Every structure is written in C-alpha cells, then in structure tokens.
C-alpha cells in the first residue's frame with residue numbers, strides 16, 4: 343500500500359477536512375506521459391475528477407515550508423484547481439495572494455473554492471482571478487501588483503510553463519521565490535531554466551512529480567531529503583540542476 347512521506351524537517355498542517363471529496367486514486371487512470379506511477383506515494387484527487395491530481399503531502403510540505411518564509415508578503419498562484427495548494431499558501435501566511443485559475447469563472451466552482459479559502463483563513467487576503475495565465479499575470483502586474491512568492495502549477499503543455507515564469511518575472515520583488523510543480527515534465531523545466539537565465543538560482547526537489555525552485559535576494563529554499571524508500575531517477579532534461587538532498591554532481 344502506498345504510504346505518504348514528509349521529510350523530518352518539513353511538517354505541514356493537515357488540511358484534509360477542507361476537502362470532503364478528496365480520495366486516494368488509482369494511478370492507472372492517468373494518461374499523462376510525465377506521471378510517475380512507479381513512485382509509491384498516494385495520489386489524491388477529487389472524486390468528481392479522478393484524473394486530475396492534487397500535489398501530494400511531500401510536495402505540500404515543501405510548498406508550505408518555502409511559503410512560510412514569505413508570511414505577510416504577497417504571492418501569486420497559477421493553476422489552483424480546487425484550492426488544495428492554495429490552502430497551503432494561505433495557511434503559510436502568504437498575503438495578499440492572487441489566484442489565477444480560469445475554472446473560477448464557474449459560479450459553483452468559485453463558491454466551493456471560496457469555502458475552502460474561508461476554512462483556511464484566507465477570505466480577506468485572497469484575490470481570485472478567474473482568468474488564464476499568462477495574460478492575467480500581465481494584467482495584474484500592469485495594474486501594480488508585485489509578488490514575493492509564486493507557485494506555478496497551471497497549463498503544463500508546450501511553452502506554457504516558460505511563458506508563465508517569464509510573465510511573473512518583471513513583477514517579482516528583489517527578494518523572491520518561484521516554485522514549480524511537475525518538474526518531471528521538460529516543459530515545466532523550461533520555465534525553471536528561463537528564470538535561471540534571468541539570474542535566479544535554481545534547484546530541484548525529488549518528489550513523485552518533482553518540484554523546481556528559483557530564488558533571488560535575501561532568501562533560500564528549504565532543504566528536503568527524498569523518501570529513502572523509493573528508487574529515484576532524474577530525467578535527462580534536468581542534467582546540471584542540483585537536487586536538494588543530493589551532493590552536487
């Protein structure tokens with residue numbers, strides 16, 4: 343049976359009570375070529391959409407611990423789905439928080455999402471943008487928004503993650519961090535490398551779907567020890583990027 347893993351130094355609150363429809367799913371239903379079914383960590387979904395996954399507990403703990411260093415500072419999330427990762431950003435204290443998610447244009451989706459945000463304690467600090475990135479990011483930035491923390495888990499196809507990263511870049515504060523989910527995809531890794539080319543330091547986290555972090559200024563990402571019970575591999579497209587918890591090659 344798959345078991346959750348969270349590194350010893352990275353505890354995060356359990357927010358499951360906000361997601362009564364969250365279930366552990368059968369990984370075989372997913373057809374995404376970059377889904378690492380072989381990693382024996384539970385894959386959780388909303389029972390109404392069994393093929394779209396939430397970040398797992400290992401990944402939520404990395405998101406929470408990094409975001410915690412930005413408590414009271416502004417953030418943006420691109421691709422929030424039903425608010426699971428959003429709830430961790432809210433719990434970490436990132437505020438104000440812009441949430442860019444086109445599904446929020448649906449009134450039922452939005453009202454369920456708002457209940458999650460309320461439950462996490464973020465109703466007065468979370469600003470929902472029911473739009474697509476990168477256009478929404480540019481709109482918000484041009485209207486004066488600036489962000490210290492960004493979490494990117496939106497459109498994973500083609501050039502989209504790179505465009506999302508580069509859309510955020512001009513509006514990031516001098517001290518800033520950008521975290522990506524699904525670094526096992528070369529498209530997402532292109533987003534991380536785009537920030538590296540802009541002068542950010544970068545690192546990867548070895549989790550089921552891998553995460554990437556880019557940072558600059560007076561901050562440093564948290565360290566993570568990958569689950570010693572798993573057999574980890576590093577995709578070729580990540581050659582040259584340091585992995586947290588592993589000695590530099």
Ligand SMILES: C[S@@+](CC[C@H](N)C(=O)[O-])C[C@H]1O[C@@H](n2cnc3c(N)ncnc32)[C@H](O)[C@@H]1O
Pocket residue numbers: 394395396397420421422423424425426427428442443444445473474475476495496497498
């Ligand atoms: C895998 S889900 C995110 C899961 C979420 N981070 C979590 O852990 O609960 C990807 C989300 O990106 C959204 N998305 C797709 N294209 C987008 C775009 N252009 N701008 C913003 N969000 C987008 C989808 O609607 C979906 O909700």
